[in-house]
Amino acid sequence: xxxxxxxxxxxxxxxxxxxxxxxxxxxxxxxxxxxxxxxxxxxxxxxxxxxxxxxxxxxxxxxxxxxxxxxxxxxxxxxxxxxxxxxxxxxxxxxxxxxxxxxxxxxxxxxxxxxxxxxxxxxxxxxxxxxxxxxxxxxxxxxxxxxxxxxxxxxxxxxxxxxxxxxxxxxxxxxxxxxxxxxxxxxxxxxxxxxxxxxxxxxxxxxxxxxxxxxxxxxxxxxxxxxxxxxxxxxxxxxxxxxxxxxxxxxxxxxxxxxxxxxxxxxxxxxxxxxxxxxxxxxxxxxxxxxxxxxxxxxxxxxxxxxxxxxxxxxxxxxxxxxxxxxxxxxxxxxxxxxxxxxxxxxxxxxxxxxxxxxxxxxxxxxxxxxxxxxxxxxxxxxxxxxxxxxxxxxxxxxxxxxxxxxxxxxxxxxxxxxxxxxxxxxxxxxxxxxxxxxxxxxxxxxxxxxxxxxxxxxxxxxxxxxxxxxxxxxxxxxxxxxxxxxxxxxxxxxxxxxxxxxxxxxxxxxxxxxxxxxxxxxxxxxxxxxxxxxxxxxxxxxxxxxxxxxxxxxxxxxxxxxxxxxxxxxxxxxxxxxxxxxx
Amino acid sequence: xxxxxxxxxxxxxxxxxxxxxxxxxxxxxxxxxxxxxxxxxxxxxxxxxxxxxxxxxxxxxxxxxxxxxxxxxxxxxxxxxxxxxxxxxxxxxxxxxxxxxxxxxxxxxxxxxxxxxxxxxxxxxxxxxxxxxxxxxxxxxxxxxxxxxxxxxxxxxxxxxxxxxxxxxxxxxxxxxxxxxxxxxxxxxxxxxxxxxxxxxxxxxxxxxxxxxxxxxxxxxxxxxxxxxxxxxxxxxxxxxxxxxxxxxx
Amino acid sequence: xxxxxxxxxxxxxxxxxxxxxxxxxxxxxxxxxxxxxxxxxxxxxxxxxxxxxxxxxxxxxxxxxxxxxxxxxxxxxxxxxxxxxxxxxxxxxxxxxxxxxxxxxxxxxxxxxx
Numbered sequence: 001x002x003x004x005x006x007x008x009x010x011x012x013x014x015x016x017x018x019x020x021x022x023x024x025x026x027x028x029x030x031x032x033x034x035x036x037x038x039x040x041x042x043x044x045x046x047x048x049x050x051x052x053x054x055x056x057x058x059x060x061x062x063x064x065x066x067x068x069x070x071x072x073x074x075x076x077x078x079x080x081x082x083x084x085x086x087x088x089x090x091x092x093x094x095x096x097x098x099x100x101x102x103x104x105x106x107x108x109x110x111x112x113x114x115x116x117x118x119x120x121x122x123x124x125x126x127x128x129x130x131x132x133x134x135x136x137x138x139x140x141x142x143x144x145x146x147x148x149x150x151x152x153x154x155x156x157x158x159x160x161x162x163x164x165x166x167x168x169x170x171x172x173x174x175x176x177x178x179x180x181x182x183x184x185x186x187x188x189x190x191x192x193x194x195x196x197x198x199x200x201x202x203x204x205x206x207x208x209x210x211x212x213x214x215x216x217x218x219x220x221x222x223x224x225x226x227x228x229x230x231x232x233x234x235x236x237x238x239x240x241x242x243x244x245x246x247x248x249x250x251x252x253x254x255x256x257x258x259x260x261x262x263x264x265x266x267x268x269x270x271x272x273x274x275x276x277x278x279x280x281x282x283x284x285x286x287x288x289x290x291x292x293x294x295x296x297x298x299x300x301x302x303x304x305x306x307x308x309x310x311x312x313x314x315x316x317x318x319x320x321x322x323x324x325x326x327x328x329x330x331x332x333x334x335x336x337x338x339x340x341x342x343x344x345x346x347x348x349x350x351x352x353x354x355x356x357x358x359x360x361x362x363x364x365x366x367x368x369x370x371x372x373x374x375x376x377x378x379x380x381x382x383x384x385x386x387x388x389x390x391x392x393x394x395x396x397x398x399x400x401x402x403x404x405x406x407x408x409x410x411x412x413x414x415x416x417x418x419x420x421x422x423x424x425x426x427x428x429x430x431x432x433x434x435x436x437x438x439x440x441x442x443x444x445x446x447x448x449x450x451x452x453x454x455x456x457x458x459x460x461x462x463x464x465x466x467x468x469x470x471x472x473x474x475x476x477x478x479x480x481x482x483x484x485x486x487x488x489x490x491x492x493x494x495x496x497x498x499x500x501x502x503x504x505x506x507x508x509x510x511x512x513x514x515x516x517x518x519x520x521x522x523x524x525x526x527x528x529x530x531x532x533x534x535x536x537x538x539x540x541x542x543x544x545x546x547x548x549x550x551x552x553x554x555x556x557x558x559x560x561x562x563x564x565x566x567x568x569x570x571x572x573x574x575x576x577x578x579x580x581x582x583x584x
Numbered sequence: 585x586x587x588x589x590x591x592x593x594x595x596x597x598x599x600x601x602x603x604x605x606x607x608x609x610x611x612x613x614x615x616x617x618x619x620x621x622x623x624x625x626x627x628x629x630x631x632x633x634x635x636x637x638x639x640x641x642x643x644x645x646x647x648x649x650x651x652x653x654x655x656x657x658x659x660x661x662x663x664x665x666x667x668x669x670x671x672x673x674x675x676x677x678x679x680x681x682x683x684x685x686x687x688x689x690x691x692x693x694x695x696x697x698x699x700x701x702x703x704x705x706x707x708x709x710x711x712x713x714x715x716x717x718x719x720x721x722x723x724x725x726x727x728x729x730x731x732x733x734x735x736x737x738x739x740x741x742x743x744x745x746x747x748x749x750x751x752x753x754x755x756x757x758x759x760x761x762x763x764x765x766x767x768x769x770x771x772x773x774x775x776x777x778x779x780x781x782x783x784x785x786x787x788x789x790x791x792x793x794x795x796x797x798x799x800x801x802x803x804x805x806x807x808x809x810x811x812x813x814x815x816x817x818x819x820x821x822x823x824x825x826x827x828x829x830x831x832x833x834x
Numbered sequence: 835x836x837x838x839x840x841x842x843x844x845x846x847x848x849x850x851x852x853x854x855x856x857x858x859x860x861x862x863x864x865x866x867x868x869x870x871x872x873x874x875x876x877x878x879x880x881x882x883x884x885x886x887x888x889x890x891x892x893x894x895x896x897x898x899x900x901x902x903x904x905x906x907x908x909x910x911x912x913x914x915x916x917x918x919x920x921x922x923x924x925x926x927x928x929x930x931x932x933x934x935x936x937x938x939x940x941x942x943x944x945x946x947x948x
Contacts, residue, residue: 009650009771009781016657017768023664024761027754065650067783074625078650114668117761121661128654136909140654147658147919151665154927159934163945166927170854173867173920177874180913181847184877187906188613191621213608237945304946451946558585561944563863564855565585568594571851575597578604587856587941594855598848609840616836616885623882623903627890631897639890639904640911648908655912662919669926719893725911792893818922825929 004055008063008080011045011052011090012128012141019120022113031109034116039101042123046094049127053087057490060498062133075194081133083498084491085336089260090130092340093253096347097123099469103351104245105461108155115155122148122249126257135186135193135218135269138261139179142221146172149254152246153238160453164241167563171234174570175224182217185210195268199500203272215276216577218265223577224570225258228321229291231573232314233559233566236298239310244354244457247306251313251350252343256320263324263335267499275581277327283580284325289414291318292421298559299428300526301552302450305353305363308432309346312389312425316342319418323404330506331407333492337484338400341388344477345397349385349429351470352378356436357457358466364452365432370439378467379437381474386433388477390426390523391419393516395477399484403506405515419515423522430527441531445545446552451561482508635788635796636718644723645800645807649782653767656807659814660764667757670821691741699741707734714808718797724804728811736819744823751820756813763810770802839880846873860928860938864921871917875910882906 018041022034055061061082064070068077097119108115121144128141150172154165187193189210190201205211220231227235235255239247270276295315302308320342323335355378356363360371372379388397401422408414435441485508493505533541558565585593613619630642644652707730714727739747771782779785782799789796797804846869853866882903888895890904932938 006775009775013653013768013771013781016653017765017772019657020660020761020763020765020768022761023660024758024765026757026761063780065781066646067780068647074621076622076625076629076647078648111668111671114664117664118661118668121657121664124657125654136648136912137651137654140651140658140912143916144654144658144661147661147665147916147923150920150923151661151668154669154930157669157930159931160945162927162931162934163943166860166924166931166940166943167945169920169924169927170863170867174851174854174870176916177847177870180874180909181843181877183909184874184881184906185608185612187622187878188618188881191619191623193622193905209604209607209611213604216604241945307946453946560585561947562585563940563943564587564590564857567851567854568585568590568597571597571601571855572593575600579600582604590855594852605844609837609844612840614836615839615880616883620882620884620903623890623901623905626904627892627901628898631892637892637897639892639901640907643904643908644911648905651908651912655915658919659915662922666922666926669923669930721889721891725915815918818918822925822929 004051005061005063007048007052008061008082008131009065011049011094012124012131014045015041015120015124015127019117019124022120023117026113029113032106034113035101035105038116038120039098041120042094042098042101045123045127046091046098049087049091049094052082053084053091053491056082056087056498057084057494060494073197073200075192075197078137079133079194080131081498082131084494085332086130086495088336088491089257089339090127092343093126093130094123096249096252096343099347099472100245100248103248103354103466103469105465107243107245107458107461118148118152119249122152126253129257129261133195135183135195135198138264139176139183142179142261143176145254146176149250153242155243155246156241161241163561164237167561167566168234168238170563171566171570172224174567175221178217178574179221182214185217186214189214196500198269199272202270206273207275211273212275212581215265215270215273216574216581219262219577220570220574222258222262222265223573225255226262226321227255227314227317228287229294229314229318230569232291232295233569235314236307236310236559237561239313240304240307244306244350244357247309247353248347248350251309252347255313255317256339256343259317259320259324260339262321263332266324266327267495267501271499271501275584278584279580280325280327282584283577285322285408285411285414288318288322288325289417291315291321292418293318294555296421296424297551298555299425301446301556302428303365303444303447304450304452305356305365305432306350307451308365308428309349309353312428313346315421315425316346316389318421319401319404322408322414322418323400326404326407328407328506329489329492329496329504330403332495333485333488333506334400334403334407336400336491337396337488338404341395341397341400341477341484344473345385345388348381348470348473348477351466351473352382352385354457355463355466357455358459358461359463361456363455365435366444366448368436369441370436372437373439375463376437379433381470382433382437383430384474386426386429386523386527387520389422389429391422391516391519393520394481396479396481396484397477398516399481399488401516402481403485403488415515419519420522423519424526426519426523427526427530430523431530434527434531441533443534445530445533446548449552449556631791634784634798634800635791636800637792638718638720638723641717641723641797641800641804645797645803646784649803652803652807653771656764656767656810659810660760663760663814663817666818666821670825691743696741699737703734703737703741706737707731710734714804716794717804718800719792719794724807725811728808729815731812732815732819735816739819739823751816753817753820756816756820759809759813760817763806763813766806766809767803770799770806774799839876843873843876843880846870846876858939858941860931860940860943861925863940864924864928867924868917868921871913874913878906878910878913
């Protein structure tokens with residue numbers, strides 16, 4: 001146990017130390033060494049974090065930097081408190097980075113070690129964010145993560161990449177400033193930064209306006225990062241233009257991590273505020289449903305594959321926030337499984353986009369119709385990914401979806417909204433697979449109006465090197481749902497224990513519920529209609545297109561790409577959240 | 585959205601936010617008259633525990649030292665990112681397009697003289713600020729920034745070429761990496777010594793001595809190195825851009 | 835009078851955001867972002883202020899003198915680094931955009947929409 005305790009700082013510190021060394025030795029290293037070092041570091045971090053996850057099930061592991069173990073109530077230093085959910089997220093992030101480094105082998109060679117430096121710093125920040133137990137320390141890791149992400153988005157240096165990075169940076173930085181302001185406010189009220197000390201201070205001042213304002217401001221940063229409507233606009237632009245390996249990291253871990261941060265705050269800091277809990281149950285759940293539907297519809301309207309996947313991420317973040325805002329053991333267990341399952345599937349699909357960019361010379365679904373026939377195994381993987389996204393009742397993602405569904409069992413409209421949103425994302429990916437890899441769908445529908453661009457990435461690495469990590473991710477995503485659910489339930493028990501609650505292990509619902517079949521039916525139905533549109537009766541087509549145009553036209557116009565619009569929406573989102581407290 | 589519609593949305597949101605903002609302001613503890621338990625605990629403990637008189641440095645390099653690790657890494661990420669973002673025209677085939685560096689003849693002798701006098705003094709002042717982190721206001725961050733500014737005097741007075749001779753990009757990158765690596769290594773070293781990460785295991789020295797604070801001295805030096813190198817890289821990268829632009833127009 | 839620091843902070847955040855939303859030049863927009871950031875400086879430093887107290891430096895005053903909160907000052911130092919890091923990246927992005935598109939009007943910068 002002593003040995004395990006002393007491993008706690010390493011997941012955050014090791015990648016940073018290696019990144020600093022890589023920068024120091026840049027130019028004096030063999031061309032391939034940075035890739036190898038980065039893979040080895042991420043793998044080592046994964047092992048350490050996995051050990052910590054296993055070791056923290058019975059009791060959380062507290063670690064105090066500088067040896068500042070608190071005596072009495074006054075906390076002087078900064079601590080990490082390892083719980084199984086945080087450590088599992090940390091281990092999953094490291095696994096994802098290792099696979100992405102393999103996928104991107106040699107891709108970033110033209111900037112020497114600089115990509116590896118940024119990516120390892122990114123990893124270190126994610127690890128710190130998952131494990132920390134201090135509000136300001138959380139902010140430091142959050143911002144470190146953002147700074148690395150901003151630079152990686154613009155890596156391609158073409159005009160779209162730069163424009164996407166600009167919007168991403170401005171909107172997310174604004175969120176960071178909100179978080180700092182909120183940190184200042186809660187410090188004014190409580191005079192502490194440690195989560196447990198904050199929770200003790202919040203308890204007697206539960207519905208104090210200062211505490212609520214602090215929650216609003218801090219939650220804004222997490223909701224912006226987690227791309228919840230109407231704060232989601234930056235995501236589609238940034239993910240669409242970032243290099244494909246970077247998009248893998250963004251969609252699979254960076255965005256969900258924002259919502260993990262929200263869960264941390266809800267459970268570890270604001271658990272004693274009835275107002276915050278009430279708004280989470282009400283407004284956050286509603287916003288999640290809205291996000292799932294908007295993301296799903298926007299996803300169907302895209303032809304640029306990375307942008308399509310980006311909107312599917314938005315839809316899935318809606319589901320994830322519903323799981324978190326349920327504030328229950330099964331909600332947390334479901335969110336953990338959903339976060340990991342979604343990350344594995346979405347990462348694999350972004351790798352499909354990367355393979356298309358490298359081998360087919362583009363990511364425009366309509367232009368590339370039938371171009372992927374020669375690499376049909378990739379298409380098969382894409383279709384499996386589409387089925388999983390669309391709610392196929394198997395694998396880790398389904399375990400998460402069933403647990404979340406169970407947590408909201410009484411809320412029929414919400415469950416329908418989530419099923420529609422996920423179904424539409426599945427439909428879009430299945431349509432993409434059928435069109436690019438099987439040559440179906442000669443007559444595009446509404447998606448022909450989506451924004452697109454000619455783009456390619458260097459094809460310097462063989463197909464198998466890109467395909468292998470993709471297969472590993474899909475394989476892990478297909479781990480039987482009941483194992484994943486049981487394991488997530490145990491982790492959720494540890495998370496509640498570490499947040500100062502009692503360790504309740506949720507009961508496991510039967511998988512393959514009605515919701516899963518509904519969304520799978522939507523996915524297959526819409527995809528079949530999109531691909532076989534020319535065989536459909538003419539009248540049906542005309543009715544559907546006339547009916548869908550006002551909605552799709554409005555949504556496409558709202559997603560304007562202009563920074564000023566996005567910032568105005570952020571303020572509107574803050575106003576909605578604040579109004580949620582006022583009208584409670 | 586049209587710009588007008590956007591302002592309407594913003595104004596509406598501000599109007600909605602005004603009410604809770606006002607209520608929050610009134611509920612906040614009275615400005616200048618409320619308890620500061622965390623700060624008071626540090627003020628009471630640090631002089632005894634760490635033999636330093638600058639409480640801000642004690643927080644940065646000891647009590648909350650891991651925040652500063654993240655902060656320095658943020659600088660490293662920004663510097664690396666800026667280098668990645670600005671590489672486009674300069675690395676690879678487009679270097680020649682930049683044209684010759686700006687000719688030196690445009691400066692008056694007064695500027696050259698003033699810069700040459702100011703540079704070493706500014707550098708010395710930065711070093712002083714960095715070295716006295718434990719006793720008086722200042723520290724590696726502030727001092728490092730002043731030292732980096734001193735090298736800007738060289739650019740102002742003696743131009744591109746002298747600057748280029750003094751500041752080698754490869755070396756600066758290495759220093760940036762070394763600064764952060766030293767910070768992390770100090771933490772890992774204290775773990776090997778049997779303490780926690782960044783546990784202050786070195787002798788603390790005497791109160792009010794420039795060399796008090798133990799491990800905080802090492803961390804302060806690492807931060808100073810990282811900050812000098814970081815801001816130098818930022819200056820260099822952006823100044824190269826101005827040189828390029830002028831080369832194009834002349 | 836007691837509300838003045840908070841009003842200033844809210845005002846700075848509001849005018850900064852207004853500037854970002856209505857900006858017609860990216861460099862102006864970056865400046866406005868720094869204005870929003872300065873509101874966080876005001877909040878943090880005001881939170882740690884104590885009327886009539888000394889700076890948290892016990893060199894010419896004995897330890898134990900009533901002083902303001904050093905923790906928020908350390909946090910502001912980190913905040914400054916955040917500002918420097920983000921501003922540097924944004925200016926680099928703006929520079930490259932200007933090179934490629936010859937305009938810095940945010941209204942004209944719409945990714946993937948020619």
